Amino acid sequence: MSASRARQGEPSSIDQGSARDIYRALMKEPLSPDVRTASRAFLTEQLANAARLPAEMPFNPDAITQWMEQGATRTAEQYADYLQLRKKGQGRLYFSNRSHALSFLQRIAPTKLVDGAWLYGFLQHWPDDRFYPLIRTYLEELGDGDPAQNHVVLYQRLLARYGCEPLPELSDAHYAQGALQLALGYNAEHFIPEIIGYNLGYEQLPLHLLISAFELDELGIDPYYFTLHVTVDNASTGHARKAVQMLLNVLPTDGSRRRFMDRVVNGFRLNDLGIGATDVVESFDLEQELLEMLARKRAFGQHVHSDYCVIGGRTVNEWLADPDKVSEFLQAMVTHGWIKRDQDPVNSRFWQVIDGKTAPMFGVFSLYEKQLIHDWIAGSWLNQGVAVHGPGELSGSKPLHPKKTVRRRAAPGSAQRLPLKSLDGRSADLDSDVSSLERELAALPDELRMNRLIGLLAPDKHATGAGLLAARLFSAALG
Numbered sequence: 001m002s003a004s005r006a007r008q009g010e011p012s013s014i015d016q017g018s019a020r021d022i023y024r025a026l027m028k029e030p031l032s033p034d035v036r037t038a039s040r041a042f043l044t045e046q047l048a049n050a051a052r053l054p055a056e057m058p059f060n061p062d063a064i065t066q067w068m069e070q071g072a073t074r075t076a077e078q079y080a081d082y083l084q085l086r087k088k089g090q091g092r093l094y095f096s097n098r099s100h101a102l103s104f105l106q107r108i109a110p111t112k113l114v115d116g117a118w119l120y121g122f123l124q125h126w127p128d129d130r131f132y133p134l135i136r137t138y139l140e141e142l143g144d145g146d147p148a149q150n151h152v153v154l155y156q157r158l159l160a161r162y163g164c165e166p167l168p169e170l171s172d173a174h175y176a177q178g179a180l181q182l183a184l185g186y187n188a189e190h191f192i193p194e195i196i197g198y199n200l201g202y203e204q205l206p207l208h209l210l211i212s213a214f215e216l217d218e219l220g221i222d223p224y225y226f227t228l229h230v231t232v233d234n235a236s237t238g239h240a241r242k243a244v245q246m247l248l249n250v251l252p253t254d255g256s257r258r259r260f261m262d263r264v265v266n267g268f269r270l271n272d273l274g275i276g277a278t279d280v281v282e283s284f285d286l287e288q289e290l291l292e293m294l295a296r297k298r299a300f301g302q303h304v305h306s307d308y309c310v311i312g313g314r315t316v317n318e319w320l321a322d323p324d325k326v327s328e329f330l331q332a333m334v335t336h337g338w339i340k341r342d343q344d345p346v347n348s349r350f351w352q353v354i355d356g357k358t359a360p361m362f363g364v365f366s367l368y369e370k371q372l373i374h375d376w377i378a379g380s381w382l383n384q385g386v387a388v389h390g391p392g393e394l395s396g397s398k399p400l401h402p403k404k405t406v407r408r409r410a411a412p413g414s415a416q417r418l419p420l421k422s423l424d425g426r427s428a429d430l431d432s433d434v435s436s437l438e439r440e441l442a443a444l445p446d447e448l449r450m451n452r453l454i455g456l457l458a459p460d461k462h463a464t465g466a467g468l469l470a471a472r473l474f475s476a477a478l479g
């Protein structure tokens with residue numbers, strides 16, 4: 001039963017074994033005591049699971065900086081090897097096509113939409129200088145209140161821009177990392193060493209981030225969210241360095257040091273729970289994804305088609321009436337010439353009725369859904385050196401030399417940045433809320449004001465107009 005029902009006073013409990021339940025409950029402030037208890041139990045259980053994994057970071061704090069630098073060098077070398085292979089003509093390592101890449105963005109979304117959340121609980125320690133490195137990291141995740149730099153806002157915009165919303169039903173494993181991050185953020189008082197260790201792991205630059213950014217860009221998908229992390233998480237001055245600073249700031253000098261480091265290392269291991277980026281990449285099955293999407297759509301379309309349209313002896317409404325017939329319907333469209341696979345989708349009648357502003361079914365499918373249909377129809381045609389692009393850009397598309405499809409990587413500040421108009425907390429609707437909040441905050445004494453700001457910097461709020469204002473004020477107050 002959901003946490004929201006618990007808050008309405010109904011007798012209920014959260015399934016603490018369900019990462020998705022924990023995730024959803026922690027993304028709805030204010031949290032009930034039940035939710036807090038369940039999230040702590042969830043975390044304790046996950047830490048017990050983590051303890052069975054090998055330790056990939058040193059237990060000796062003096063060895064961490066060198067270990068981190070060696071890791072960064074190794075990643076850079078592996079990425080250079082990857083680029084070399086690509087230069088020699090090897091195909092993409094991760095994404096077979098554009099829908100594969102967009103599906104990846106959806107499947108990692110539960111984690112990305114709570115980026116930084118594991119550090120939320122440290123904000124209350126703002127008077128204590130030792131916490132400054134990781135409070136600064138949290139504020140940087142929030143873009144210091146600038147929506148164009150707030151990582152969660154950036155990811156929301158990325159999903160919206162490519163029609164990846166709403167997210168499909170994802171497994172519990174897809175919520176594991178997000179739930180862990182939120183649970184750490186809301187239980188900071190009990191898990192300081194574990195949060196430091198988790199942060200140390202999360203802020204190391206992984207190879208998959210570099211490869212994803214490169215291949216997204218190649219497929220014409222804005223890689224800025226990913227390239228941004230290449231710069232902000234770097235080991236020399238970025239979040240990875242701050243992660244080490246924070247550890248050294250709070251490391252005990254007495255006999256409890258070893259126990260503290262054991263807990264740091266176990267927090268580090270939490271990074272390996274749930275489903276990893278490369279597992280997400282490998283789990284994509286285009287046809288399966290397409291069939292699931294069509295099965296979801298079926299419910300909306302089953303009565304709205306004209307009975308004049310008969311394919312394979314059945315009307316479209318008859319095909320859509322049966323949930324088990326989606327695959328057969330697709331096959332019937334191939335058999336009866338509505339879909340011509342392995343060639344430019346513009347040749348397929350089915351594609352013609354859904355793509356383009358004058359198409360009879362214009363607007364029925366989201367960009368992502370159209371991309372699935374497009375890529376499934378196109379099949380091997382996509383491997384013939386044709387342009388990689390999305391639906392809506394397809395009319396008159398002609399095969400291009402593969403080299404022409406590779407666009408330059410977007411640098412921060414370049415024209416490819418995500419459009420963020422209405423997200424700066426200054427749109428008409430938000431203006432009045434934000435101004436009344438400004439007045440309320442100005443009237444509060446310092447400590448209460450900081451507490452009020454911390455409330456607005458919670459993972460479910462910081463990407464709103466009020467949350468962005470709070471981040472600007474909190475950053476300014478810390479100096």
Ligand SMILES: [Fe+2]
Nearest residue numbers: 115116141151
């Ligand atoms: Fe981030």
Ligand SMILES: [Fe+2]
Nearest residue numbers: 203232233239
């Ligand atoms: Fe970071």
